Amino acid sequence: MQTQPIDFHPPAEEAAPILLPVTTTLFADRADRFASLASGHALADWLNFLGALSRAQHDALKALPALPLPDATALAQARQHGMPPLDLGKRPAAWRDSLRQIARSAQPLAPETIQADLQRLIEADDAELDRLADALMQGNIAPGDALRIPFVAAALQVVFTDLASRFDASQLVKFEQHNVCPCCGSPAVASVVRLGAAINNLRYLHCSVCNTEWNVPRAVCTSCGTDKDVAQQEIDGKQGAARAETCDSCKSYLKIVYQEKDPRVDPVADDLASLALDLLVDEAGYERAGPNLFLIHAPEAV
Ligand SMILES: [Zn+2]
Ligand SMILES: [Zn+2]
Incomplete structure (x- = not known):
């Protein structure tokens, strides 16, 4: 397991706070x-x-x-x-x-x-x-x-x-709590660092139900909001474009995927293709902050 320092690039211009699904x-x-x-x-x-x-x-x-x-x-x-x-x-x-x-x-x-x-x-x-x-x-x-x-x-x-x-x-407003979809109130499945004009290198949380995305600053915990105890974990580069962003303050984690590594990344698909990363951070004592609805089991059924 490697812990990466967080590389933060502030936005150069005003970016869309909310991206609706296409x-x-x-x-x-x-x-x-x-x-x-x-x-x-x-x-x-x-x-x-x-x-x-x-x-x-x-x-x-x-x-x-x-x-x-x-x-x-x-x-x-x-x-x-x-x-x-x-x-x-x-x-x-x-x-x-x-x-x-x-x-x-x-x-x-x-x-x-x-x-x-x-x-x-x-x-x-x-x-x-x-x-x-x-x-x-x-x-x-x-x-x-x-x-x-x-x-x-x-x-x-x-x-x-x-x-x-x-x-x-433009009629929607983000909630104070980062990990709540401004459209349907569901938690995010993962976040994505996007490429493209005006949103370059910005991080968006992706709704687990309605696929709306909303901008949340990088290098803050999307669960508790701290910017102190956040780190990124990956498995020696083998999980492709996905990393796990862990927080030592609230002991939660959520995946983060990078368009810079592959422009076709998808927060739902890349999350499920990197389950080894979930096992790794779970063993280290972190609890997942938002669900992937394709991966829901009753506890007894796992
Ligand atoms: Zn939603
Ligand atoms: Zn936290």
Whole structure:
């Protein structure tokens, strides 16, 4: 394990505080990234399957009907109460169609071990699907539900990414707590240091549900906000563009990926292709600060 000093470059000009997801490319690019990370990887089969799942998300998003956004009154109320404009408890009904479509697309490519779970999802009634979504949102997942949860998460990502993409970013405000999405209130999956005009070398946290990104200064802990006890860990350069940013103040960590190392990095895919890094920092006593929804298990099911 190597500990890297943090190389901080202040921004040269005003940068966008919030980047909304671009639905025409987001899930398709993620699918390509999973496929490229799978090549020669010890977990190639799993990463390739997640690539197929991301491709199914792309197709499900294209098939969505027009979903209603919160109106101006609801937006003003949310802002007044310091709440995000999207409420994950109010899922558009179309999310269930997205889930059934994703499950049907994934089934021919899925390993034998989850075939029965996918069939149960395809045949489930609305109440059962809502029960699973509630369990995911409340972090209360029964062992018997665990294998179906990544597909439930995939469908929720589709509808909330579509909704987030249609906001006006200038109407959104970041929260004081770094690790909270300004659009849907979920924690970030990872952060990404971006290249490009006006955002060069800036760090953005990436929402685990709606794929919105928001700028947070580099070299601060995204969980507790300290700038004192933050360090970066990597495994002798073998985990590609991902490092783990650890904080000795609150003992948490989150991955950080660098476009400078590879412009195609994706916070969700690169996070899952670097699980060895999670094991390393977990053994060192750090707890992960935000979930990857493709990696949720009930504790008993692991
Ligand atoms: Zn979000
Ligand atoms: Zn901290």
